[in-house]
Amino acid sequence: MSDLRLVVPGEARIGEGPVWAADERALYWTEIHGFRLHRLDTVTGKVRTWPVKEKVASFALCEGGGLVASLHGGFALIDLERNELIRLAKPFGPELEVHLNDGRCDRSGRCFWSGTLHEPRTKKNGALFRLSGDGTAKEMAGGIIASNGIAFSPDNRVLYYADSRGPVVWAFDHDENTGAVSNRRLFAKVPAGEGLPDGAAVDSEGFYWSARFLGRRIVRYGADGSIDREIPMPVTNATMVAFGGPDFRTLYITTGRGALDAAALAKEPWAGGILAMTVDVPGLPEPSFRPDASLWARPRESLT
Numbered sequence: 001m002s003d004l005r006l007v008v009p010g011e012a013r014i015g016e017g018p019v020w021a022a023d024e025r026a027l028y029w030t031e032i033h034g035f036r037l038h039r040l041d042t043v044t045g046k047v048r049t050w051p052v053k054e055k056v057a058s059f060a061l062c063e064g065g066g067l068v069a070s071l072h073g074g075f076a077l078i079d080l081e082r083n084e085l086i087r088l089a090k091p092f093g094p095e096l097e098v099h100l101n102d103g104r105c106d107r108s109g110r111c112f113w114s115g116t117l118h119e120p121r122t123k124k125n126g127a128l129f130r131l132s133g134d135g136t137a138k139e140m141a142g143g144i145i146a147s148n149g150i151a152f153s154p155d156n157r158v159l160y161y162a163d164s165r166g167p168v169v170w171a172f173d174h175d176e177n178t179g180a181v182s183n184r185r186l187f188a189k190v191p192a193g194e195g196l197p198d199g200a201a202v203d204s205e206g207f208y209w210s211a212r213f214l215g216r217r218i219v220r221y222g223a224d225g226s227i228d229r230e231i232p233m234p235v236t237n238a239t240m241v242a243f244g245g246p247d248f249r250t251l252y253i254t255t256g257r258g259a260l261d262a263a264a265l266a267k268e269p270w271a272g273g274i275l276a277m278t279v280d281v282p283g284l285p286e287p288s289f290r291p292d293a294s295l296w297a298r299p300r301e302s303l304t
Contacts, residue, residue, distance in 0.1 A: 001153075001163075001239075003230060003276070003277055004012045004080055004233075004234070004275060004276075004277040005275065005276055006270045006273050006274070006275055007040070007166075007274050007275065007276045007279060008038075008040055008256060008273055008274035008275075009270075009273045010031070010271040010272045010274065011034070011257060011259065011273075012031045012032075012033075012034060012180060012254075012256055012272040013031075013033040013034065013237060013256055013257050013258050013272070014028050014031070014032045014033055014256040014258050015029055015030070015031055015032075015239060015254035015255055015256055015273070015274065016029065016031075016032055016057065016058065016102075016199065016239050016240055016252075016254055016256075017030045017057070017058040017059055017103070017245075017254070018240055018241070018242035018253075018254050019031055019059065019060060019061060019241060019242060019251045019275070019286055020242050020243065020245075020248075020252070020285075020286055021061055022244075022285055022286075024043060024272065025041070025042050025043055025246070025276070026039050026040060026041050026085040027039070027040045027042065027242070027244055028040075028061075028067075028247055029057070029108050029210075029254055029274065030056045030058065030059065032055050032056065032057055033055070033277075034053060035052050035053065035054070035055060035073060035230060035260075036049050036050065036051055036052065036083050037049070037052060037056060037067075037080075038049040038050075040111070040274070041245075042102075048077070050083065050116050050275070050301055050303060051303075051304050052078075052085075052119075052224075052304065053302070053303065053304050054071045054073060054213065054254055055071065055072040055099075055250030056069050056070070056078075057069075057070045057071070057072060057099070057100050057101045057102065057116060057190045057266075058070045058072055058100070058101065058102050058103035058104070058105065058269075059078070059103065060104060060105045060286070060287070060288065061286070061288045061289070062077065062213065062269075062288055062289045062290070062291055063109065063288040063289065063290045063291075064082065065079075065081070065092055066078055066296075067080065068105075068112045068131070068289040068291060069085075069101075069103075070100035070101065070114040071085075071100065072099035072100060072248075072261065073089075073090060073099065073100075074087060074088065074089060074090030074091070074100065075087075075088040075089045075090070075091075075100070075112070075114070075129075075131050075135075075137060075174055076088055077291060077295060077296065079296075079303075080150070080303075081198070082133055082300075082301040083122050083218055083302065084298070084300040084301065084302060084303055085300065085301060085303050085304065086140070086180065086295065086296065086298045086299075086300055086301075087131075087179070087301070088135040088137075088295065089135060089137035090133065090151070091129050091137040091138075091139065092116060092127070093291075094226075095108070095162060096116075096118070096125045097118055097119055097120075097125060097236040098116035098117060098118050098125050098126055098127075099116060099117060099119065100113065100114050100115070100116055100117075100129075100145055101114065101115055101116060101117040101146065101148060102148045102149065102199055102240075102246045103115075103196075103220075104117060104150045104151060104152070104279055105286070105287045105288070105289050106152050106156055106159075106174065106176060107152050107153075107154070107156035107176065107287055107288065108156060108176050108178045108287065109135070109287040109289055109290045110132075110133065110176065110179065110286050110290065111130045111131060111132055111179050111286070111289075112130075112131040112289050113128065113129070113131070113150050113152065113159070113212075114128075114131065114147070114150070114284065115127060115144060115148070116130065116143050116144070116145075116147055116148020117127040117144075117145070117146045117147055118124055118146070119202075120291060121145055121146055121165055121190075122145070123145065124143045124144060124145055125144075125145075126142070126143075126145055126146065126147050126163075127139045127142040127143075127144060127147075127215055127231050128140045128142075128144065128150075130145060130179055130303030133177070133225070133290050133291050133292050134292050134295075135190075135287075135291070135292070135295050135298075137293065139179045140181050141172070141181065141184065144163045144175070145163055145164070145165035145166070146163055146196075147162075147163065147164075147202040148162045148163070148164045148197060148199060148200075149161060149162030149164075149169055149198065149199060149210060150162075150200070151200045151201055151202045151208060152174065152202060152204055153174075153202055154202065154204060154205075154284060156158070156174060156176040156205050157173065157174055157176070158171055158172070158173065158174060158223075159172040159173075159174040159181055160172075160187060160200060160202070160208055161173070162197040162198075162200065162210070163197075164197055164198060165194075165196070166189070166190075166195040166197075167189070167190040167196045167197050168186060168187075168188065168189050169186075169187045169189075169190075169191070169200075169208070169210065169225075169234060170184055170185065170186060170187055170196050171183075171184075171186075171187040171225075172184050174255040179231075184243070186220070186225075187208075188210075188221055188225045188227075188231040190215075194212065194215050194217075195212030195213055195214045195215015195217065196212065196213045196215065197211075197212065197213075198210070198211040198212065198213040198238065198239050199211050199240020199243050199254070200228040200240070200241065200282075201238055201242055201243055201283060202284070203220075203239075203243065203279075203281045203283045203284070204281060204283060204284050205281050205284050207220050207221060207223070207225045207228060207281065208220070208222075208223075209221075209241050209251070211238040211239055211240050211241050211253065213237050213238065213256070214236060214237060214238055214259065215236075215238070215241060215289040216232060216233050216234075216235065216238075217230050217231060217233055218230070218231040218233060218238055218251075218253065219231075223227050231277075233253070233255075233275075234268065234270055234302070235255045235268050235270055235271045235275075236259070236260060236264065236268065236271065237256040237257070237258060237259065237260070237271065238253050238254075238255055238257055239253075239255060239256050240253070240254045241253050241254075242273060242283075242286070243279075243282065243283020243284065244283075247282055248264065248282040248283040248284065248285070249278055249279055249280070249281075249282045250276050250277070250278060250279075251276065251277050251278075251279045251283070252274060252275070252276050253274070253275040253276065253277070254274060254298050255270065255271055255273060255274070255275060256271070256272060257271045257272040266277075284301075
């Protein structure tokens with residue numbers, strides 16, 4: 001794992017949510033504060049960008065095309081071909097001072113999961129929501145400051161979920177037939193000074209890879225919560241990881257320039273770009289969300 005490289009230069013304040021599209025051999029990601037979605041064609045090396053009028057915190061590919069997304073103001077479907085969005089559920093009010101953040105589909109594509117983040121990140125007003133195929137959202141866990149690190153075990157029976165301000169990662173039992181979660185328990189607690197648990201992914205052996213914002217590292221945890229390895233990063237802020245490439249042995253890493261001053265940025269030329277490295281254990285294909293066909297017939301508005 002010594003071939004860490006910069007694959008897409010960038011100056012993102014917060015790059016996030018990388019998703020590998022296997023049939024396209026492409027990587028999608030969001031630049032939250034830049035109000036943009038990006039797609040890297042790994043065959044040609046070309047990057048396509050879509051401006052968006054609202055911050056996109058995370059997303060998943062949809063079966064048949066398009067995206068399901070966590071906008072800061074609620075869930076939505078995005079039609080990239082027509083540059084349009086369809087608003088779905090907004091399961092929280094302005095009084096909570098929260099917005100949606102990290103998100104991911106379960107292994108079956110049955111539900112899209114996303115949690116909220118409190119601004120200015122001082123109250124446990126955040127919650128984890130489950131978006132079903134009919135476009136409705138249900139709160140599944142609460143008492144969170146900054147939702148992050150959502151990922152599922154290979155057998156879909158464990159849901160991982162982090163509070164970056166904990167800073168902790170929890171594990172839940174997940175019933176893929178009903179979408180219910182139970183038995184919330186501590187999976188990992190991050191020691192002071194070692195960064196904040198940000199976005200994550202699970203590999204084919206069931207190990208949990210956690211990006212550490214402000215931590216200059218990626219940490220691979222075993223299913224028992226023990227640390228298997230720590231991989232140093234040449235940037236302060238690794239924000240999320242995704243497995244891709246033809247054999248899912250390429251680990252893509254989004255990064256951000258947030259919280260770095262000019263002096264720090266001068267030492268981190270890769271900050272804000274997309275990094276990649278080859279890993280010895282492959283990841284798994286990312287599932288596609290399966291929205292009811294009727295959702296695509298709902299009122300649309302311009303993506304920009």
